[in-house]
Amino acid sequence: MISKEEIKQRQAQLDKEPIIYEWEAIYPAIVGKNGKLIRFCIGALPLLIVAILYTWFVVHKEAYITLIPMYIGLGLACYFVYFLQLSDNKCRYQLTQKGVITYTQQNIPESVYGFFRGFAWFGMGVCVVAAVVVGPAVFVGAGAFALMSFSFRNFKPQIDKDNHIFINDIKIFDIYDENHIMFMSKPFFIAAKTRLFYNTLEEKKIILEKLNKILIEPSFARFTSTKEAYQDDFIKNAFKLHNEMYRENQE
Structure with missing residues (x-):
């Protein structure tokens, strides 16, 4: 069985792999049929x-x-x-021969970041003026406001990068009502971070074709939702193996 150290090494090597296909997609913070509600x-x-x-x-x-x-x-x-x-998420995917690299950030307009940065500097200015006029005692009551203003002064978009390698037995799930493809492996997987969202059905077709070539016709299933996919025997067994390994490491 592959060790965690080897998994980390493979994830690091993924950055050096040639990119086979690259795309971007925007998906809601809460995915699902009742996400908007x-x-x-x-x-x-x-x-x-x-x-x-x-x-x-x-x-x-x-x-x-x-x-x-x-x-x-x-x-x-x-x-x-x-x-x-609760903003939407913007994700850039890079598909390689050995895995997928994802770059995820909240789809927030730059004007929003500018507003909060301006508000932060304004708040810091108010605190300085108040400290000069009233004295340091003003921070006893306004300390939280001053701290918040200070933390927002360099407010910028945060991009989360994740490397997901193809390892062990893999199964692909077409979650068609939620506009994403999910690939799972046993027992190493993070379900929430293996979702490949797409914008159009044509893009989805290309992604599935690329995955089928790379993984040499892996197991495949179609479901309307992620919740329904979690009832699949493959995922249930993956969870079981994952939990057994976790208990062994705790002992």
Whole structure:
């Protein structure tokens, strides 16, 4: 059985392999049939409930002057949650003879990064002015704000790179309702990071043809969703082997 050290060596060598096919794809933060609904419930729905409750409170107390800043704050909060927590993902794939290299980042417009960098510098300026006028004691109450401003001053896109090697028995899953292809191996696999998203059916056809040539006609199955694919015997056995190896390493 191949060791973890050899796996790491093969992953490192993957960068030197010639690229057979390369493509980019954008996929949602929450993949699945109800992904958009889940994203709305996580992001927009709580803020909408807060807005309704606060509006009722304002009308009841006749404190209408607080509505505008409250709505602005909720709008910024929604902007923050959507773009930084629930934004789509952009992925670049490089298919080689021995595996796939993926570069993943959130699909966030540069204007969003610029906004938060500007907000950070503004916040730091406010803290400096407050410290000069009031004194260092101001950071007792505004320390969290100052720390947040400092951390956002160089806010830039973060690209995650992963090398996935072809190893042991491999099976390819066409998850057609979620627009991605998933390849799994026993027992070394990370299900969430072996998904190959595509933009068009023509692109999907090319990817499958390349994989079939590289892996010499591997096992293949089609499912509507990842959840359904997890019921496949191949994946169940892979999980079983993975868990057995994990227990052996713990002992």
